[in-house]
Amino acid sequence: MKKQTxxxxxxxxxxxxxxxxxxxxxxxxxxxxxxxxxxxAATQAAAEKEVFSDADSFKEVEDFDxxxxxxxxxxxxxxxxxxxxxxxxxxxxxxxxxxxxxxSNNEGYGGTVELMVGIATGDSGYVxxxxxxLNLEETAGMGMKAKDPEFKDQFNDMELGDxxxxxxxxxxxxxxxxxxxxxxxxxxTNAVTKAVxxxxxxxxxxxxx
Amino acid sequence: MTLILLAVxxxxxxxxxxxxxxxxxxFLGVSKKSETASGMxxxxxxxxxxxxxxxxxxxxxxxxxxxLEYLKTIVFILxxxxxxxxxxxxxxxxxxxxxxxxxxxxxxxxxxxxVLGVALLNVQKDYSIxxxxxxxxATALGYWIAIVLLSHIREKMVYNDVPKSFQGFPIVxxxxxxxxxxxxxxxxxx
Amino acid sequence: xxxxxxxxxxxxxxxxxxVENPVFVLVLGMCPTLATTTSAMNGIGMGLSTTVVLALSNxxxxxxxxxxxxxxxxxxxxxxxxxxxxxVDFLMEGFTPDLYKVLGIYxxxxxxxxxxxxxxxxxxxxxxxxxxxxxxxxxxxxFTLALFLLGSVREIVGAGTWLGMQITPSGYVPVNIFVxxxxxxxxxxxxxxxxxxxxxxxxxxxxSEWDPTEKICGDCYSCMKFDVCDKKPEGTExxxxxxxxxxxxxxxxxxxxxxxxxxxxxxxEKEAES
Numbered sequence: 090m091k092k093q094t095x096x097x098x099x100x101x102x103x104x105x106x107x108x109x110x111x112x113x114x115x116x117x118x119x120x121x122x123x124x125x126x127x128x129x130a131a132t133q134a135a136a137e138k139e140v141f142s143d144a145d146s147f148k149e150v151e152d153f154d155x156x157x158x159x160x161x162x163x164x165x166x167x168x169x170x171x172x173x174x175x176x177x178x179x180x181x182x183x184x185x186x187x188x189x190x191x192x193s194n195n196e197g198y199g200g201t202v203e204l205m206v207g208i209a210t211g212d213s214g215y216v217x218x219x220x221x222x223l224n225l226e227e228t229a230g231m232g233m234k235a236k237d238p239e240f241k242d243q244f245n246d247m248e249l250g251d252x253x254x255x256x257x258x259x260x261x262x263x264x265x266x267x268x269x270x271x272x273x274x275x276x277x278t279n280a281v282t283k284a285v286x287x288x289x290x291x292x293x294x295x296x297x298x
Numbered sequence: 299m300t301l302i303l304l305a306v307x308x309x310x311x312x313x314x315x316x317x318x319x320x321x322x323x324x325f326l327g328v329s330k331k332s333e334t335a336s337g338m339x340x341x342x343x344x345x346x347x348x349x350x351x352x353x354x355x356x357x358x359x360x361x362x363x364x365x366l367e368y369l370k371t372i373v374f375i376l377x378x379x380x381x382x383x384x385x386x387x388x389x390x391x392x393x394x395x396x397x398x399x400x401x402x403x404x405x406x407x408x409x410x411x412x413v414l415g416v417a418l419l420n421v422q423k424d425y426s427i428x429x430x431x432x433x434x435x436a437t438a439l440g441y442w443i444a445i446v447l448l449s450h451i452r453e454k455m456v457y458n459d460v461p462k463s464f465q466g467f468p469i470v471x472x473x474x475x476x477x478x479x480x481x482x483x484x485x486x487x488x
Numbered sequence: 489x490x491x492x493x494x495x496x497x498x499x500x501x502x503x504x505x506x507v508e509n510p511v512f513v514l515v516l517g518m519c520p521t522l523a524t525t526t527s528a529m530n531g532i533g534m535g536l537s538t539t540v541v542l543a544l545s546n547x548x549x550x551x552x553x554x555x556x557x558x559x560x561x562x563x564x565x566x567x568x569x570x571x572x573x574x575x576v577d578f579l580m581e582g583f584t585p586d587l588y589k590v591l592g593i594y595x596x597x598x599x600x601x602x603x604x605x606x607x608x609x610x611x612x613x614x615x616x617x618x619x620x621x622x623x624x625x626x627x628x629x630x631f632t633l634a635l636f637l638l639g640s641v642r643e644i645v646g647a648g649t650w651l652g653m654q655i656t657p658s659g660y661v662p663v664n665i666f667v668x669x670x671x672x673x674x675x676x677x678x679x680x681x682x683x684x685x686x687x688x689x690x691x692x693x694x695x696s697e698w699d700p701t702e703k704i705c706g707d708c709y710s711c712m713k714f715d716v717c718d719k720k721p722e723g724t725e726x727x728x729x730x731x732x733x734x735x736x737x738x739x740x741x742x743x744x745x746x747x748x749x750x751x752x753x754x755x756x757e758k759e760a761e762s
Contacts, residue, residue, distance in 0.1 A: 099557040106552075106564050110571040111369065117575045118368045124582035132585065198485070199312070200423065226592075228668055276485075317669045319523035323602060326518070371577070371596040372570035379566060411519045411600045418596050463684040464677075467515060471677030478670040 136221040137176065137189050140207030143218070144178035144186050150295065158294065162287055169195040170287040175295065178207065185210075188295065190288035191223065197280040199226035202235075204281065206244075206288040210296060215289065217247040217255075220281075232277035240278075243268045244285070253293050254286045301429065305436035310484040314412050314437045315444045316477055321412035325445055326470055328406070335449035339442030341403035343435065345385065346413055349378050350434025353417040354427040367421075374417045382408045412441060447477060495615065497622040504626025510603045511634035512683055517603045520594050521635060522672040528651050531639030532632060533587045537580065537595060539628025541572045542604050546612040546624030548572075553613050565608045566599070573598045603627060641675050642666045 137147050153175045162170050176189040187209035195201050202225055207218035220241060227233050234240055243262075249255070252266040257278045259270045270278040312318060315325045321342075328338045353374050361367050386404045389397035407413060416437050420430035451473055460469050493499055510516045517538075524534040545568050549556075556564045577595050580588040588595065598604065607627055612620040643649055646666030648656040656662075665671050 099560045102555060102557055103560045103563055103567075106556075107567050110372070110567050114369060114372070114571055114574055117578055121578040121582045125578070128582055128585050231664060231668070319519050319669070319672065320597075322518040322522060368574065368578070371574050371599060372567065375566055375570050375599050376563070379563065411597050414600050415593060415597055418593050422593060461681075463681045465684075468677040468681035468684065471673045471680070475670040475673035475677065478673060479665070482668075482670075 132223075136205045136223060137178075137207075139221045140205050140219040141178045141187065141189050141209075143180065143209075144189075144207075145181040146179050146183075147176040147189055148179070150175040150177055150188075153291070153295070158291060161294070162290060165290060167283055167287055167290065170283050171195075172287050172291040173203070175291055178209075187211075187216075187218070188292050190291050192284045192288040192291070193224070194280040194284040194287065196276065196283065197225070197227055198232045198274070198276045199228060200224075201226070202277070202280040202284055204284050206285055208288065208292050210292065213248070214251055215249045215253065215292065217244050217249065217285070219246075220244045220285065227274070227277050232271070232274045234271045234274065235277050235281055240269075240271050249289075254289055255282060257282050301432050304429065305432055305439075306487060308433050308436035309440040309443070310481065311487060313440045313444055313478075313481050313484075314415075315441055316474065316481045318415075320415040321410045321441055324406060324410055325441070325448065325474075326467075328403075329445050329449040329452055329470075332446060332449040332453055334403075335445045336442070337399060338403045338406070339438075339445050341400040342407055342410065342412070342441055343438035344400060345378075345382060345404070345407050346416060346438040346441075347431060347435045348385065349381055349413050350416055350420060351427065351431045352381060353377055354420060354425075354430040357421060358427060370418070370421060371414075375414055378413050378417070379408050412437065444477065444481075448473065451477075495619040497618065500619060500622040501626035501629065504623065504628070505630040505633060508627075509630040509634060510627055511631060511638075512680060514603075514606075515680075516606060517601045517631065518676075519597065520601060521631075521638065522676060524591055524594050525635055525639040525642055525672060526667045527643040527647070527649075528636055528639040530587075530590055531635035531637075533584075534591055534594065535628070535632025535635040537576050537591070538598055538601060538603070538631055539625065541569065541576055541598050542607060542628040542631075543621055543624035545569045545572050545604060546607055546620040547617060549608045549612040550615060550617045550620035556613075561609070561613065565605060565613075569604055569608065570599050603631060638672075638675055638679065641679070642671055645675075646671055 137144075141147075153172075155171065155173055159171050162168075162172070171193050173191040173193060175191075178186045178189050180186055187207065190206050190208065191203070192206065193201050193203035203223040204225075205221045205223060207220075209216040209218055222236060225233065225235060227235065247255070247265070247268075249266050255266045255268060257270045257275075258267050259272075259275070262269050268278075268282070308314070314320050315322060324338060324342075329335045356373065356377060357367075357370065361370060361373065366373075382404055386397075386401065389401065389404075416430075416434050420433060425433060448470075452470065455469065455473070464472070504510070508514055511518075511521050520534050520538070525531045545565075548568050549565060552564070552568075573596060576598070580591075580595060607624060611623050615623070640650060643651075644655065645663055646668075648654060648660050648662040666675065
């Protein structure tokens with residue numbers, strides 16, 4: 090057994106340990122902040138590229154008000170859906186090809202479903218180029234199947250024509266703007282659909298200006 | 299309305315023990331008798347609600363303004379430890395009856411992963427202080443429900459003829475597995 | 489098995505992996521064990537992150553054991569462990585983002601993993617630096633092995649893959665429930681039952697006396713302040729006390745000096761307690 094020491098002595102030592110820990114953590118934070126930021130930027134860039142491979146550069150639409158738009162979506166019946174950011178996708182000459190939208194829906198089975206959608210805006214209506222998940226906390230083997238090509242690739246080159254929203258079906262898709270639900274995971278499918286529709290609404294809003 | 303949905307979700311659908319695996323130690327440890335299980339549930343509800351509130355306040359008014367978010371883990375665990383000590387001292391002095399009911403469980407709670415887990419989840423999910431506190435309360439109620447149910451099953455299980463290899467720990471795990479499957483049914487509430 | 493010399497690196501690692509495997513023998517740290525073993529790879533990732541924290545915090549606590557005042561052990565240990573966990577957290581976020589995303593909240597929760605605090609209290613706070621480091625390493629590897637085993641079973645049965653490779657014939661329909669929450673409880677229960685049957689791991693203990701679920705007096709924290717805690721439920725007997733009564737092996741293995749010093753015996757209790 091150690092000798093009993095005074096309270097002051099004990100306190101001083103504890104304070105020193107805590108201070109040192111704090112300083113060391115600060116240092117480590119500084120050192121790793123850079124790789125973490127790079128990593129995030131890389132993830133972002135990869136997701137943008139993945140959902141809009143034709144585009145050359147992306148720039149954020151500055152005057153897009155995420156909070157105000159969430160209220161608008163709710164009025165349109167798309168509750169629990171947030172459009173976090175909209176990026177304009179440009180080709181090498183700076184001509185606008187469409188948008189990449191970062192949107193999320195809170196009604197996933199395990200929490201928020203956040204995804205990036207690439208939407209090309211042309212004369213013949215919207216074309217969804219693809220989706221990429223930024224956050225998916227669904228059950229492994231169930232809702233996580235949203236990440237599998239079988240489900241996700243339905244969004245590749247999806248020509249909407251005159252439609253400005255999509256829907257899901259459980260009985261085999263019959264229209265261009267329909268997707269097949271993941272069997273047994275309607276909740277996840279619903280969340281994904283809503284997030285994509287939020288993105289489409291945001292694009293419509295910007296296009297009609 | 300959103301808060302009620304959140305509470306139902308945290309309490310039943312994504313039950314803290316049966317689907318998120320937080321607080322397993324005490325879930326298995328003090329579920330032998332329904333009385334102690336209930337006491338533990340009550341004590342945890344008390345501490346978890348309070349700690350979600352205190353951690354939320356400190357995070358939003360101290361860590362965020364000074365850009366010290368990266369210290370959250372270390373700060374939260376110290377807050378929880380200090381809070382439990384403080385609650386214990388306070389109850390001992392001013393709330394004798396409550397202390398008699400909860401006292402013995404308080405020291406067991408400090409490193410119940412559910413307490414730190416909820417504090418961290420509140421930050422991760424960007425909950426406001428109010429939402430976070432409600433989430434904490436609902437999570438603790440979910441824990442309470444689960445541990446009381448398990449303790450009642452275990453009290454009955456004493457009379458069962460369990461295969462020798464499964465006696466003790468394994469059979470409790472299998473009971474928990476069946477409860478976890480049963481809780482899947484609540485998904486329909488969504 | 490030949491007796492290994494006490495407190496040497498090899499003995500410590502052997503001890504951590506087999507003699508006192510934290511999951512299957514001591515039944516510690518169940519939260520991450522159950523939560524992160526949806527696949528073998530996740531199990532390894534969680535196990536190795538815990539190993540790093542365990543080895544380093546053991547090392548530092550052992551270095552500081554003469555400086556840290558007796559009464560201030562708990563807060564000091566918590567600070568040391570939380571610091572290492574936060575570092576691992578940053579490093580993983582920066583360099584292994586995919587794994588970081590999967591393990592999520594369970595990385596910061598390493599702080600409250602009973603194994604780490606248990607080892608700090610029972611071993612690193614009293615023993616020399618090198619032995620403590622290898623004790624942490626051994627315990628961590630034992631933990632990793634258990635998680636890998638659990639993750640493998642769940643992944644193979646529940647998804648038909650192992651380490652991401654398809655290994656079951658195409659006709660096999662994966663039993664999804666094994667990667668879901670109930671599967672974790674189920675597989676863990678069955679693995680311990682098998683060990684009981686084969687009399688390895690937990691099964692080596694005197695079975696009639698051994699039931700961790702009823703003998704531990706509550707939560708991980710109880711192990712940390714066990715000797716100062718007078719709030720234990722009445723009549724609680726710790727696993728270590730039970731084993732000591734039945735002349736088991738664990739208490740001796742944990743605290744070699746158990747017979748000589750009452751303090752060391754206490755540490756054995758705390759250890760098995762947690």
